[in-house]
Amino acid sequence: MSETDMKLVVVGAAGRMGQTLIRIVHATAGVRLHAAIERSNSPFIGRDAGELAGLGPIGIPVTDKPLEAFVEAEGVLDFTAPAATVEFAGLAAQARIVHVIGTTGCSADDEAKIRAAARHARVVKSGNMSLGVNLLGVLTETAARALSPADWDIEILEMHHKHKVDAPSGTALLLGEAAAKGRRIGLAEHAVKVRDGHTGPRPQGTIGFATLRGGSVVGEHSVILAGEGETVTLSHSATDRSIFARGAVAAALWGRSQKPGFYSMLDVLGLN
Numbered sequence: 292m293s294e295t296d297m298k299l300v301v302v303g304a305a306g307r308m309g310q311t312l313i314r315i316v317h318a319t320a321g322v323r324l325h326a327a328i329e330r331s332n333s334p335f336i337g338r339d340a341g342e343l344a345g346l347g348p349i350g351i352p353v354t355d356k357p358l359e360a361f362v363e364a365e366g367v368l369d370f371t372a373p374a375a376t377v378e379f380a381g382l383a384a385q386a387r388i389v390h391v392i393g394t395t396g397c398s399a400d401d402e403a404k405i406r407a408a409a410r411h412a413r414v415v416k417s418g419n420m421s422l423g424v425n426l427l428g429v430l431t432e433t434a435a436r437a438l439s440p441a442d443w444d445i446e447i448l449e450m451h452h453k454h455k456v457d458a459p460s461g462t463a464l465l466l467g468e469a470a471a472k473g474r475r476i477g478l479a480e481h482a483v484k485v486r487d488g489h490t491g492p493r494p495q496g497t498i499g500f501a502t503l504r505g506g507s508v509v510g511e512h513s514v515i516l517a518g519e520g521e522t523v524t525l526s527h528s529a530t531d532r533s534i535f536a537r538g539a540v541a542a543a544l545w546g547r548s549q550k551p552g553f554y555s556m557l558d559v560l561g562l563n
């Protein structure tokens with residue numbers, strides 16, 4: 292441990308990603324765990340964060356006092372839920388720290404509040420923090436630009452574990468945005484997220500989404516470009532949540548030297 296280590300808070304510490312983040316922060320040079328936060332009345336309050344994450348005791352108890360933790364820290368890693376993330380964005384802005392947001396399923400109103408908080412905090416937000424998926428986004432944009440909507444249909448397929456609560460996934464939407472950017476169209480006006488019953492033929496130029504849920508799948512995404520007599524499939528498989536946690540820690544370290552603002556993983560990875 293060194294004096295210059297970036298002090299990070301993990302919120303949602305008992306969650307699937309929270310536990311992974313605690314393990315990755317513990318194992319990464321240049322950062323250290325400052326505090327671990329869960330919601331008030333969580334059964335995990337008072338438990339040692341290291342024990343929760345399977346590391347053994349590290350002397351950091353889980354608390355429900357985010358602001359106390361943020362004012363003494365330099366960054367927060369947040370993979371929780373939309374309402375919690377909006378609240379943490381306000382607190383991170385008060386504390387003027389880096390807020391790395393992996394939470395998906397945020398509404399337009401949530402997004403506006405987070406962007407307002409980014410006037411004071413350095414916010415890095417992405418539906419997927421892995422290098423592989425962000426590269427897939429760049430490839431998707433290129434393919435969508437190259438293949439005319441008159442001849443090629445774009446469909447995005449995703450599968451996740453049975454506990455996931457939002458759909459389509461944040462990653463599927465990120466890939467949809469990349470495809471829409473390649474075609475120079477807006478995703479909101481062209482997305483088809485549900486098909487059921489007599490749908491009629493596929494409207495040209497739409498971007499379709501299909502969602503599968505089951506078991507313990509960490510994250511599977513495919514972008515299918517379907518033409519007459521041929522398809523191009525670009526895909527990514529996540530087999531371990533540590534890819535997201537490593538990306539989040541890299542984002543925090545990158546954000547440390549940025550001005551307040553709203554950034555994405557493309558900025559962090561130099562892919563923008």
Ligand SMILES: NC(=O)C1=CN([C@@H]2O[C@H](COP(=O)(O)OP(=O)(O)OC[C@H]3O[C@@H](n4cnc5c(N)ncnc54)[C@H](OP(=O)(O)O)[C@@H]3O)[C@@H](O)[C@H]2O)C=CC1
Nearest residue numbers: 303306307308329330370371375393394395418419420535
């Ligand atoms: N961008 C990316 O790369 C990735 C994003 N994600 C996203 O991260 C989010 C979390 O995923 P996952 O870890 O699987 O979910 P979990 O449900 O396992 O974890 C979320 C944790 O946040 C806690 N939490 C909720 N509200 C608060 C609050 N107000 N204060 C403190 N803690 C709170 C939950 O507590 P409780 O159970 O009591 O509600 C839970 O422990 C999802 O939106 C998911 O889509 C996941 C992986 C990668």
Ligand SMILES: O=C(O)C1=N[C@H](C(=O)O)C[C@H](O)C1
Nearest residue numbers: 395418419455460461462510
């Ligand atoms: O909830 C998850 O687990 C994941 N969520 C993110 C998403 O919505 O795309 C990222 C990853 O695929 C895992």
